[in-house]
Amino acid sequence: MAEIILEAQNVSKAFGITQAVNKVSLTFNKGEIRGLIGENGSGKSTFVSMLCGIYPLDEGKFILEGKELNIKNQVEANLNGISIIVQEMGTLSGLTVAENIFLGHESKFVQYGIKNTAAMNREAERLLNEYGFYHINATSMVDHYTFEDRKLIEVVKATYFNPKILVIDETTTALSQHGREELYKHMKRIKEEGNTVIFISHDLSEVIEHCDTISVLRDGELIDTVKSSEVTEDDLKLLMVGRELGSKYYRTDYGEPISHEVVLSVENVSIPGQIENISFNLHKGEILGFGGLSDCGMHELGKAIFGAVYNREGQVMLADGTNIDSIPVAIKNNMAYTSKDRDNESLVSNETIRNNICLPSVSDLAERGMLWSKKLKQFAEKFANMMSVRMANIDQFVFELSGGNKQKVVLARWLGKDSDIIILDSPTRGIDVKVKADIYALMDDLRRKGKSIIMISEEIQELLGMSDRIIIMKDGKISAEFMRDPELSEEDLIKTMI
Amino acid sequence: MNLIHRFQELKTDKRFASYYGVFLLLFLAFLFWSIFRILSPENFGSLNNMSYYFQSSIIYSVGACGFYFIVIMGLFDFSIGANVVLSSIVGVVLSKHFGYAGLLIGCLVCGALIGFINGFLYVRLKIPSMIVTVGLMLIYESLAYFVAQGQKQTLDPALRGFAKAPGNILLALIVFVLAGLILKYTKIGTYCYAIGSNERMAENMGINVNRYKILGFVLLHFFVGVMAILAVSYGTSMTAVTGMSSMARNFTPLMGCFFGVAFRKYCSPVIAIIIGEMIISIIFNGFVALGAPTTIQNVITGAALLIIVASTARAPRGAVVK
Numbered sequence: 001m002a003e004i005i006l007e008a009q010n011v012s013k014a015f016g017i018t019q020a021v022n023k024v025s026l027t028f029n030k031g032e033i034r035g036l037i038g039e040n041g042s043g044k045s046t047f048v049s050m051l052c053g054i055y056p057l058d059e060g061k062f063i064l065e066g067k068e069l070n071i072k073n074q075v076e077a078n079l080n081g082i083s084i085i086v087q088e089m090g091t092l093s094g095l096t097v098a099e100n101i102f103l104g105h106e107s108k109f110v111q112y113g114i115k116n117t118a119a120m121n122r123e124a125e126r127l128l129n130e131y132g133f134y135h136i137n138a139t140s141m142v143d144h145y146t147f148e149d150r151k152l153i154e155v156v157k158a159t160y161f162n163p164k165i166l167v168i169d170e171t172t173t174a175l176s177q178h179g180r181e182e183l184y185k186h187m188k189r190i191k192e193e194g195n196t197v198i199f200i201s202h203d204l205s206e207v208i209e210h211c212d213t214i215s216v217l218r219d220g221e222l223i224d225t226v227k228s229s230e231v232t233e234d235d236l237k238l239l240m241v242g243r244e245l246g247s248k249y250y251r252t253d254y255g256e257p258i259s260h261e262v263v264l265s266v267e268n269v270s271i272p273g274q275i276e277n278i279s280f281n282l283h284k285g286e287i288l289g290f291g292g293l294s295d296c297g298m299h300e301l302g303k304a305i306f307g308a309v310y311n312r313e314g315q316v317m318l319a320d321g322t323n324i325d326s327i328p329v330a331i332k333n334n335m336a337y338t339s340k341d342r343d344n345e346s347l348v349s350n351e352t353i354r355n356n357i358c359l360p361s362v363s364d365l366a367e368r369g370m371l372w373s374k375k376l377k378q379f380a381e382k383f384a385n386m387m388s389v390r391m392a393n394i395d396q397f398v399f400e401l402s403g404g405n406k407q408k409v410v411l412a413r414w415l416g417k418d419s420d421i422i423i424l425d426s427p428t429r430g431i432d433v434k435v436k437a438d439i440y441a442l443m444d445d446l447r448r449k450g451k452s453i454i455m456i457s458e459e460i461q462e463l464l465g466m467s468d469r470i471i472i473m474k475d476g477k478i479s480a481e482f483m484r485d486p487e488l489s490e491e492d493l494i495k496t497m498i
Numbered sequence: 499m500n501l502i503h504r505f506q507e508l509k510t511d512k513r514f515a516s517y518y519g520v521f522l523l524l525f526l527a528f529l530f531w532s533i534f535r536i537l538s539p540e541n542f543g544s545l546n547n548m549s550y551y552f553q554s555s556i557i558y559s560v561g562a563c564g565f566y567f568i569v570i571m572g573l574f575d576f577s578i579g580a581n582v583v584l585s586s587i588v589g590v591v592l593s594k595h596f597g598y599a600g601l602l603i604g605c606l607v608c609g610a611l612i613g614f615i616n617g618f619l620y621v622r623l624k625i626p627s628m629i630v631t632v633g634l635m636l637i638y639e640s641l642a643y644f645v646a647q648g649q650k651q652t653l654d655p656a657l658r659g660f661a662k663a664p665g666n667i668l669l670a671l672i673v674f675v676l677a678g679l680i681l682k683y684t685k686i687g688t689y690c691y692a693i694g695s696n697e698r699m700a701e702n703m704g705i706n707v708n709r710y711k712i713l714g715f716v717l718l719h720f721f722v723g724v725m726a727i728l729a730v731s732y733g734t735s736m737t738a739v740t741g742m743s744s745m746a747r748n749f750t751p752l753m754g755c756f757f758g759v760a761f762r763k764y765c766s767p768v769i770a771i772i773i774g775e776m777i778i779s780i781i782f783n784g785f786v787a788l789g790a791p792t793t794i795q796n797v798i799t800g801a802a803l804l805i806i807v808a809s810t811a812r813a814p815r816g817a818v819v820k
Contacts, residue, residue, distance in 0.1 A: 054702060075704025094695040099688050104703035106685050114683050141763070 002029040005196055006051075006165060011060035013046055015400070018392075020046040022220040023060065028165070033187055033197045035211035035228065037204070039240055039404070039432035043220040044200050045087070048167045051198075052084040053077035064164070075104040081164035085171050088343065090154040091142050098124035098138040101157045127160050131186075148179045159186055166190055167198045172206060173429050176294040184210055202432055204233040216240055237433050249437055250465025251444055254486050258468050259284045262319060263452045264421055266305060269314035274300045275476040278314070282421065282452050287443060289467030290456040292497050297476040299340055302425045302456045306330050306337040331360055336419035338410050340426040340456075342403070346410045349399040353391055354380040356398055357413045364417075383412040388438060404435035411442065422446065425456045440466060460490045472496045519764025523757075523773040530777060530802075534784030541787035553663065555772075555779035556670040557728045562754030562771045563677040564721025567686075567714040569755050570694045573627040575715070577616060579747030580638035581722045583738055585609045586730035587642050590651040598657055601727060609723020610716055612638065617715030621708045635744065642738035652735040660731035673724050678768045680717070690714060725751070753778055753803045778802070 006028040013021045021043040028034055038044050049055045051062055053071040062069040064080060071077050074084070091100045098121045102108070109120045124138035133152055142150060151171060159166060168187070172180050187197045187210060201207050207214060208228045215225040216239040223239050264282040269275065275297035282288055290298040304312045307330045316324040324330050330337070339345035348356055357380040358365060365375055380394050387408040391401065398406060407427065414422060424443075428436045443453055443466060457463050463470050470482040472493060480496035482488055535543035561578060568575055585608040592600030612634075620630045659665040681687035689710045692700040701707050730736045757774025758767035781802055785795040 073704045074702045090699070092692050092695040092699055094691045095688065099692075103688070103692060103700075104705065106688065110685060115685055115688070117683060 002032070004028070005030045005065060007063040008047075008051075009060050009063065011047065011050060011057055011062065013050060013055060013058045019220050021050070024217070024220070024222045025060075026215060026222060026225070028196050028198070030196060031191050031194045032213060033191050033199060033211045034225075035207040035214035036198055036200045036217065037202070037207055037214060037236060037240060038217035039434055042217040042240070042432075044217050045169060047217070048084065048169060048198060048200065051077075051165075052082055052167060054084075078105070078161065078163070081161075082167070083158040083161075083163040083165070084167040084169060085151070085154050085158045087170040087174075089147070089150065090157075091150045093141075093143045095142060096121075096139055097128070097136060097142050097145075097153055100142050100153060101127065101138075101160070103157075127156055131156055132182075148175055151175060151179060152182060155183060155186060159190065162193065163190075163195065165196045165198065167200070169200045170202065172201055172203065180206075204236050208233065208236070240432065241434050250440055250462070254484060256468075258286050264305070264319075265315075265317045267315040267317070269301070269304055269312060269316060271297075271300055271304055271309055271312055275304070275473075278473075278478060280471060280478070282454060284452055285447055285450045286468045287447055287453045287455055287466055289463040289470040290454065290473060291458070291460060291463045291470055291493060292473040292479070294458055296473040296497070298456045298473045299425055301473070302337065302423050302454065303339075305454070306335060306423055308337070331417070334418065334420040336414035336417060336422040338407075338414070338422075338424050338427060340429060342406060342410065342429075347398050347406055349397075351398060352395045353384060353389065353398055353401075353409055354394045356409050357383055357416055359413060360417050361413075379416060380412075383416040384409070386415060387412040387442070404431040407431055407439070408435065411439065419451070421452050421454070423454045423456070426458065427455065428457075428459070428462065460493055463493065464488055464490070474498070515763065516765040519761045520769060520773070522764075523761065523770060523777070527773060527777045527780060530780045530784065534780065534787060538784070538787045542784055543787075547783070549663075551779040551783050552776055553666055554732070554783075555775040556666065557725055557732065558750040558754050558778070559772050559775040560670050560673045560728065561722050561725040561751030562758065562775060563673060563768055564718035564725075565751050565755040566677070566681075566758050566767055566771065567690055567717050568627075569759060570690050571711060571714055572694050572697075573620075573711065573714065574631065575616065575627060575718060576631040576745065576748060577612070577635035577638055578718075578722050578725075578751060579744030580635040580642070581609055581612050581719055582726045582729050582747055583736060583744050584612065584638045584642040584645070585723050585726035586736045587646045587651050587738060589726060590653050590730060590736065591645060593654065593657055598659070601653070601657055601730075605726045605730075606720060606723040609726060610720045613716035613719025613722075614712065616719065617712030620715070621711055635742065636740075639738065639740045639742070639744055643740055646736075646738045648738075650735050650737045651730075653730050655734075658731050658734065660727055661734070666728055666731070669724060669728065673721055674768050674772065677721070678766060681767065686710065686713060686717075750775070750778060753799070756803065 004027050008024060008026045010023045010025055011021055012019070012023050024043070024047060036044050036048070046055065050057050051069075053073045053076055056072075064082070069080060071080060071082075077083065092103065095103070101124050102120055106115055106120070109116045109123075121138045128134070128136050128138060131152075133149075133156070136145065136149060136153060142153065145153070151174065166187075168183065172183060175183065187199065190197055199207065199211055208231065211228050213225055214228050214231070214236065216223040216236065218240060226235075226239075261284040262281045263284050266281070267279050269278045278301055280288070290301065292298050300309065303309050305316050305324070307316070307324050307326045318324065318333055322329070322333055324333065324335065343349060348359070354376060358376050361379065362371065365371060365379060367375075377394055384391065384394060389401075389408045389412060390405050398409060401409065411427075427443075428439055431439070443455070446453060455463070455466060468484050470484075470488075470493065471478055472480045472482070474497055482492065531543055531548075561582075565575070565578070585605045588608040589601045589604035592604035594600070596603070616631060616634055619634070620627050623630060660669055689700070689705050692703070692705060693707055693710060697707055754771045754775040757777075758771040761767065761770035761774075764770075778799060781799055782795055785798060
């Protein structure tokens with residue numbers, strides 16, 4: 001019989017006037033994998049952050065194994081058997097792998113104030129081997145490793161002490177298939193040991209496949225908790241959004257011919273060690289999709305086309321013969337680029353929405369070298385409203401926005417610049433259903449206006465639904481090309497990716 | 499192309515990296531020594547001279563070791579010079595009554611106290627460390643003037659054991675070993691690096707950031723207290739002057755500290771600091787031997803620091819450098 005391990009009673013939290021979590025009451029059982037889903041801004045991250053000691057509660061309480069939980073930070077949460085793998089980077093640069101794994105818990109290795117570094121390193125190495133991460137070395141600086149490996153280190157850090165409750169906060173979106181498999185393995189192990197996993201993800205199929213039950217939040221409130229064996233993705237979407245999502249999600253047109261007019265020609269572009277001899281043409285009004293495994297080189301290609309790679313070889317040329325060799329040149333020639341790493345590469349988090357939107361258009365907005373507040377505000381508001389950014393006002397700081405709204409700000413910025421060639425790298429990564437639909441509608445709209453879009457995506461459904469042409473890359477080279485066709489299936493694409 | 503790649507990979511191996519780092523530093527020291535030796539063989543570079551250069555460099559190395567704790571946390575402190583003046587005057591005044599004990603306790607306790615005040619006020623007032631320490635520097639300078647009652651404070655000749663070998667070297671050695679041990683074998687080292695890397699995250703890991711910042715300042719100024727002992731022993735006396743003139747004493751330790759930071763991924767920062775200060779001492783004394791005016795010396799020393807750090811701490815193309 002299911003045994004309750006954690007109970008949330010009327011948990012609430014507000015940030016200023018925004019009520020992020022509103023009297024949410026939930027129970028979790030031992031040995032359960034619970035999915036927690038909801039749109040951006042629905043309160044899932046805030047809810048688990050309170051559980052893990054990252055934020056204090058305004059109201060309500062958590063009861064763990066019959067006792068009320070009273071914790072002030074993550075380390076105290078860990079000591080109570082609760083641990084979290086966060087969405088962003090959870091390891092500290094400048095420290096070794098071992099130091100990161102045991103950060104905050106060094107007292108195990110400290111005697112009379114002296115830290116037994118050698119013992120700490122040995123223990124870390126043992127754990128890494130136990131997890132099968134042989135390629136990660138306990139004494140190396142964590143900076144040597146890729147984002148994905150650093151996430152794997154976080155997996156060790158969060159699970160080595162057999163936590164009673166493990167929270168996985170949208171970690172899978174940033175991992176390759178291999179990384180995800182590792183994570184699923186550990187989720188299953190924790191369940192089999194009788195402990196609980198709370199799994200947050202926007203990938204509904206993943207949630208249905210790996211969770212026993214699913215709780216849905218909307219606007220800070222609990223809507224329902226359902227058994228994953230009894231629901232479909234559409235059922236979940238309905239619960240998340242609260243209204244029937246129109247069947248028009250992706251593009252519904254087929255058979256529209258692609259214009260012959262070439263707007264961008266890419267010839268023999270290579271980045272030593274990453275991509276090799278990529279050549280293709282982009283046509284006016286076309287959505288050209290790029291797909292492949294996450295390390296196939298398509299993300300680097302996106303940067304290379306935008307002039308953001310220093311050791312690129314080959315040629316990227318516009319129709320009028322201009323060579324795109326650097327970012328300023330690209331922007332001046334009406335090219336736009338949104339990065340997969342939104343928070344670090346696309347947005348200035350510590351700045352207002354207004355300034356983020358106006359950023360590339362500043363020289364256009366200047367009157368005789370001066371920038372007028374009113375003009376900037378009007379400009380930013382126009383495009384923020386066009387994208388329906390959910391904000392308190394245009395002077396709100398970007399770091400306060402949810403992931404989906406941040407992406408809308410990035411797109412608003414390029415709309416403002418009226419770019420003709422737009423390179424979108426993972427445009428709907430980590431974004432909820434409603435905003436995704438908005439972004440697809442925008443892309444369709446731009447396409448009709450004659451703008452050309454390169455969409456780099458790891459989501460096959462998205463590629464199939466939105467692209468006029470799909471180019472699949474594998475191991476740094478072009479592997480196949482497909483034309484838009486309602487008969488085209490996931491398997492067709494996957495076959496050429498692996 | 500292949501050779502360069504192999505070399506880069508070798509550099510990531512810890513043991514090779516530490517030999518590489520030390521070797522590079524020693525090579526630089528040798529390089530500068532050769533330049534000045536060739537230019538001015540009679541005045542520069544004999545074994546006796548070198549011993550003198552080394553002994554004058556260890557004052558700054560001691561300060562630099564303390565500075566390192568602060569700098570890796572991303573903080574700064576302009577009051578080091580003022581500390582040297584104030585602590586040494588307090589030490590001399592006390593030594594008149596209590597001899598060596600007075601000197602040692604006076605300098606060290608005064609130093610640590612200054613460190614505590616700096617750290618405490620910085621944490622409480624929440625003003626950037628640069629600004630807080632400039633303000634405090636002015637206060638300490640005036641305090642020193644007050645304690646000395648405007649008079650030059652001379653250290654009794656009988657108490658000048660730290661002015662020459664082996665006293666000075668032993669004292670410095672204790673500091674170096676202490677700094678190295680703290681960095682490598684205590685939580686303080688890890689936490690200082692963690693706070694410097696991502697303060698928010700460090701706080702979330704349960705690290706009491708404020709406590710370690712204050713601790714960093716106390717450590718820094720405790721080491722500067724040792725620096726004060728050495729400074730007043732070498733100089734035999736200390737005069738308190740106001741008007742920010744103590745600032746001049748800040749920069750040589752700072753430069754040594756940067757060697758430590760730049761070479762951190764190769765070898766122990768303490769070793770990098772010791773050799774780095776020695777390099778600076780060689781350059782400085784080299785110019786003295788050549789008879790160059792003091793102003794030129796400062797220009798060249800500053801330039802040498804820029805060149806050395808720029809060529810050793812290579813940021814990869816496109817990296818963000820603050």
